[in-house]
Amino acid sequence: MTQPTNPILRGFNPDPSIIRVGEDYYIATSTFEWFPGVQIHHSRDLVHWELVARPLNRVSQLDLRGHPDSCGVWAPCLSYDDGTFYLVYSNVKTFDGPWLDSPNYLVTTKDILGDWSDPIFLSASGFDGSLFHDDDGRKWYTSMLYDHRESRFFGGLIMQEYDPVRRQLAGPVHRIFEGTALGKTEGPHLYRRNGFYYLIAAEGGTEYGHAVTMARSQTIEGPYEVHPANPIISSADAPQHALQKAGHADLVETPDGDWFAVFLVGRPLSTHGRCILGRETAIEPMVWKDDDWLYTKSGEQTPTHWGEGSLTKELDNFEGSISKHFQSLRAPISSEWLDLESRSGFVRLYGRESLSSLFSQSLIARRIQHFQVEVTTCLDFAPASFQQMAGLVFYYNTQHFHYLHLTADDAGNRQLVLITVDKHQYIEHEVTPVPAGGVWLRGHLNRDALKFTYSVDGAAWQDIGGKLDASILSDDYVRDEGHTYRPAFTGAFVGICCQDLTGKRCYADFDWFKYEEYE
Numbered sequence: 130m131t132q133p134t135n136p137i138l139r140g141f142n143p144d145p146s147i148i149r150v151g152e153d154y155y156i157a158t159s160t161f162e163w164f165p166g167v168q169i170h171h172s173r174d175l176v177h178w179e180l181v182a183r184p185l186n187r188v189s190q191l192d193l194r195g196h197p198d199s200c201g202v203w204a205p206c207l208s209y210d211d212g213t214f215y216l217v218y219s220n221v222k223t224f225d226g227p228w229l230d231s232p233n234y235l236v237t238t239k240d241i242l243g244d245w246s247d248p249i250f251l252s253a254s255g256f257d258g259s260l261f262h263d264d265d266g267r268k269w270y271t272s273m274l275y276d277h278r279e280s281r282f283f284g285g286l287i288m289q290e291y292d293p294v295r296r297q298l299a300g301p302v303h304r305i306f307e308g309t310a311l312g313k314t315e316g317p318h319l320y321r322r323n324g325f326y327y328l329i330a331a332e333g334g335t336e337y338g339h340a341v342t343m344a345r346s347q348t349i350e351g352p353y354e355v356h357p358a359n360p361i362i363s364s365a366d367a368p369q370h371a372l373q374k375a376g377h378a379d380l381v382e383t384p385d386g387d388w389f390a391v392f393l394v395g396r397p398l399s400t401h402g403r404c405i406l407g408r409e410t411a412i413e414p415m416v417w418k419d420d421d422w423l424y425t426k427s428g429e430q431t432p433t434h435w436g437e438g439s440l441t442k443e444l445d446n447f448e449g450s451i452s453k454h455f456q457s458l459r460a461p462i463s464s465e466w467l468d469l470e471s472r473s474g475f476v477r478l479y480g481r482e483s484l485s486s487l488f489s490q491s492l493i494a495r496r497i498q499h500f501q502v503e504v505t506t507c508l509d510f511a512p513a514s515f516q517q518m519a520g521l522v523f524y525y526n527t528q529h530f531h532y533l534h535l536t537a538d539d540a541g542n543r544q545l546v547l548i549t550v551d552k553h554q555y556i557e558h559e560v561t562p563v564p565a566g567g568v569w570l571r572g573h574l575n576r577d578a579l580k581f582t583y584s585v586d587g588a589a590w591q592d593i594g595g596k597l598d599a600s601i602l603s604d605d606y607v608r609d610e611g612h613t614y615r616p617a618f619t620g621a622f623v624g625i626c627c628q629d630l631t632g633k634r635c636y637a638d639f640d641w642f643k644y645e646e647y648e
Contacts, residue, residue: 132176132435133175133176133412133435134435134436134438135372135411135412135432135433135434135435136372136394136396136409136410136411137175137176137178137391137410137411137412138156138158138170138178138409138410139406139409139498139499140406140407140409140496140497140498140499140620140621141406141407141408141409141496141619141620141621141622142156142158142168142170142393142407142408142409142410142496143158143159143377143393143407143408143409143410143618144158144159144203144204144205144257144316144377144393144408145157145158145377145378145379145391145392145393145410146158146204146205146206146207146208146259146318146379147207147379147380147381147389147391148207148208148209148381149381149382149383149384150209150214150241152173152384153171153172153173154171154172154173154175154381155169155170155171155181155207155241156169156170156172156178156207156391156410157169157205157206157207157216158170158205158410159202159203159204159205159618160183160201160202160456161199161200161201161202161203161618161619162193162196162197162198162199162200162201162458162459162526162619163201163456163457163458163619163622164185164186164191164193164456164457164458164459164460164461164462165183165184165185165186165191165456165461166183166184166185166186166190166191166193166201166202166218167183167184167185167202167205167216167218168180168182168183169181169182169183169184169207169241175383175389175412180453180454181241181242182241182242183456184216184236184238184241184245185202185218185236185245186461187247187461188460188461189247189248190234190236190245190247190248191220192220193220193459193460194459194460194487194488194489195459195487195488196221196222196459196487197223197224197225197487197616198526198527198528198616198617198619199224199526199616199617199618199619200221200222200223200224200616201220201221201459202218202219202220202221203218203219203221203231203256203257203618204218204219204256204257204258204315204316204377205217205218206218206258206259206260206318208259208260208261208262210262210268212239213237213238213239214237214238214239214241215235215236215237215260216235216236216237216245217233217234217235217251217258217259217260217270218233218234218236218258219231219232219233219256219257219258220232220233220234221256224616227277227280228277229255229256229275229277230253231253231255231256231275232250232252232253233250233251233252233253233255233256233258233272234248234249234250234251235248235249235251235260235291236248236249249296249297250297251270251291251297251298252270252272252289252298254272254274254275254287254302255272255273255274255275255284255287256272256273256275256315257272257273257315257316257317257331258270258271258272259271259272259317259318259319260291261318261319261320263321263349264321267290268290268291268293269288269289269290269291269319269349270288270289270290270291270298271286271287271288271305271317271318271319272286272287272317273285273286273287273314273315273316273317274286274287274304282313283308283312283313283314283315285304285305285306285307285308285314286304286305286306286307286308286314286315286317286328286330287302287303287304287305288302288303288305288319288349288350289301289302289303303350303351305328305346305349305350305351305353306328306330306344306351306353308330308332308342309332309342309355309359311332311333311338311340311342311359311360312332312333312334313331313332313333313334314330314331314332314342315330315331315332315377316329316330316331316376316377316378317329317330318378318379318380319349320380322417322421323421324347325345325346325347325421326345326346326347326348326349326353327343327344327345327423328343328344328345328346328353329341329342329343329378329379329380330342330343330344331376331377331378332360332376333360333363333365333376335374335376335377335393335408335618336374336604336605336608337364337365337368337373337374337401338365339363339364339365339374339375339376339377339393340359340360340362340363340365340375340376341360341361341362341363341375341376341377341378341390341392342355342356342359342360342361343355343356343359343361343422343423344356345421345422356422356423357420357422358422358424360430361423361424361425361430362375362376362378362390362392362413362425362430362431362432363375363376363430363431364394364430364431364432366430367430367431368400368401369400370431370432370434371396371434372394372395372396372411372431372432372434373394373395373396373397373401373404374393374394374395374404374408375392375393375394375411375431375432376392376393377392377393378390378391378392379391379392380415380423387414388414388415388416388417388423389412389413389414389415390412390413390415390425391410391411391412391413392410392411392413392432393408393409393410393411394408394409394410394411394432395407395408395409395604396409396500397605398500398576398577398600402600402605403577403600403603403605403606404603404604404605404620405497405500405576405577405599405600405602405603405620405621406496406497406498406499406500406620406621407496407603407604407618407619407620407621408604408618408620411432413425413426413427413432413433414426414427414433440645440646440647440648441498441499441644441645441646442643442644442645442646443643443644443645444641444642444643444644445641445642445643446474446640446641447469447474447475447476447639447640447641447642448473448474449469450469451467451469451476451493452495452642454495454496454644455493455494455495455624456493456494456495456622457490457492457493457494458490458492459487459488459490460488460489460490462493465479466478466479466481466489466491467479467491467493468636472638474640475509475638475639475640476493476625476638476639477636477637477638477639478491478492478493478519478625478626478627478636478637478639479491479627479629479634479635479636480517480518480519480627480628480629480630480633480634480635480636480637481627481628481629481634482628482630483628483630484522484524484527484530484532484550484626484628485527485528485550486527487527490626490628491626491627491628492522492524492624492625492626493624493625493626494522494524494622494623494624494625494626495622495623495624495644496620496621496622497523497574497602497620497621497622497623499646500574500575500576501574501575501576501646501647501648502574502623502644502645502646502647503571503572503573503574503643503645503647504521504571504572504574504623504642504643504644504645505569505570505571505572505642505643505645506521506569506570506571506625506639506640506641506642506643507567507568507569507570507587507639507640507641508520508535508567508568508570508625508637508638508639508640509566509567509568509637509638509640510535510568510627510636510637510638511543511565511635512535512536512537512543512635513537513541513635514536514537514541514631515536515537515538515539516628516629516630516631517536517537517628517629517630517631517633517635518532518534518535518536518546518627518628518629519534519535519536519625519626519627519628519637520532520533520534520535520545520570520625520626521533521534521570521571521572521581521623521624521625522534522623522624522625522626523572523574523579523599523602523621523622523623524602524621524622524623524624525601525602525603525607525619525620525621525622526607526617526619528550528551528552528553528607529550529551529552529601529602529606529607530549530550530602531547531548531549531572531579531581531597531599531602532547532548532549532550533545533546533547533570533572533581533583533593533594534546534547534548535563535568535637542562543562543563543564543565544560544561544562544563545559545560545561545562545563545568545583545593546559546560547559547560547581547593547594549597549601551601558593558594558595558597559593559594559595561591561593563583563585564585566585567585567587567640568583568584568585569583569584569585569587569590570582570583571583571584571590572623574599574623576599577598577599577600578596578597578598578599579596579597579598579599580592580594580595580596580597581593581594581597599621602620602621603620603621604617604618604619604620605617623644625639625642
């Protein structure tokens with residue numbers, strides 16, 4: 130195996146689930162409120178990965194309208210058996226108050242790059258569902274159990290058989306694992322090897338105490354004994370390590386009999402600091418020892434940090450399509466609000482609701498996957514009101530973003546406005562008039578510092594607004610607000626958008642979008 134760069138999937142690609150089918154490897158990761166749901170990356174060597182599919186691309190499979198930030202698709206599980214791909218996912222609807230609404234579904238396909246079925250409802254007892262295909266042909270669904278009593282939240286891991294003929298869970302529910310002393314047990318996956326059933330779990334919470342633990346049993350219902358060296362992967366005791374929050378793992382075996390774990394990590398800007406790229410996916414070589422337990426090949430609990438890859442440069446000219454890296458919020462991209470035909474070489478966005486809307490935004494954005502990037506776009510827009518806006522946004526969620534946009538004053542004169550929305554507060558940094566015609570917008574991200582510039586001719590650039598704090602676009606910052614009941618699990622995005630709060634659907638034309646990493 131050629132040495133990979135770790136993380137292998139950079140920027141908001143958490144909760145990895147991995148399979149191998151022949152010579153092909155696939156990883157599915159969580160997408161939360163971003164549409165389409167679930168990212169699937171493909172590789173032939175476990176080193177080079179390409180985004181190839183987002184299977185939940187119909188509202189019949191995934192309805193996210195009105196879902197709070199960081200709800201939606203949690204922890205998908207990808208599996209394969211006898212010519213069919215299976216994908217289990219949660220669609221978390223609420224996370225406020227004492228209860229959790231988390232229906233879990235199953236979709237299937239014969240072609241992982243093609244259309245997937247409409248969903249089969251499985252259970253709503255918890256989240257992080259996983260499907261295990263046993264050697265005898267039986268199929269078992271496992272998940273964490275949500276326990277709202279006395280604010281327990283984590284109620285252990287449960288298992289129930291899945292009946293593929295009746296297309297539903299059937300038979301008794303088995304409570305198979307209460308977890309270790311680390312607590313917060315979730316993210317289960319089952320495996321069978323050498324007469325044992327092995328159970329992988331995520332424990333310790335999804336922040337700096339996160340860990341991968343393992344247990345085993347000679348019967349699938351348990352009882353499960355814990356690994357003598359748990360946790361088998363964690364950064365919790367290594368606060369200076371480059372890869373933190375290591376946990377929520379899955380395992381894969383190569384054709385040559387080698388084993389690897391994939392798991393989520395975060396890369397903080399400082400010790401226990403903010404991870405503006407969100408939770409990413411890393412890989413680690415593993416070995417089975419004579420005691421029939423799995424260990425890291427390095428012998429260390431901490432994940433291996435390999436060096437950086439080549440610089441990323443991407444230009445989308447909007448020539449009849451948009452980049453595969455773009456996603457929308459909560460609802461599909463449709464011709465109702467995104468038009469690639471009316472003006473050749475442009476994408477036209479019809480203004481809809483505000484950037485704080487949980488329903489109908491006109492926004493396309495891509496993950497920020499590097500600490501140092503320059504993002505540029507050019508737009509043509511003729512607003513008639515201060516309630517009509519279009520521009521370039523660096524976005525975490527509906528209450529945390531930096532937005533440079535073109536709008537109009539009360540007299541209808543065009544002006545550029547730079548704002549931040551932070552902890553629900555609207556902060557206006559600078560307003561400057563601009564003439565008619567195209568306007569170029571650029572965001573320059575350097576780790577936790579964000580700087581905007583603009584141009585009215587594409588040649589001479591002007592600063593606007595000063596240095597902004599990019600670290601507010603992170604899970605860690607949002608959790609620091611004290612709203613401990615609100616999830617924050619995603620990562621920073623950058624994109625283009627248009628709002629028309631008058632309801633008149635004023636549109637903006639964007640000529641191109643360039644994302645460029647720099648050293």
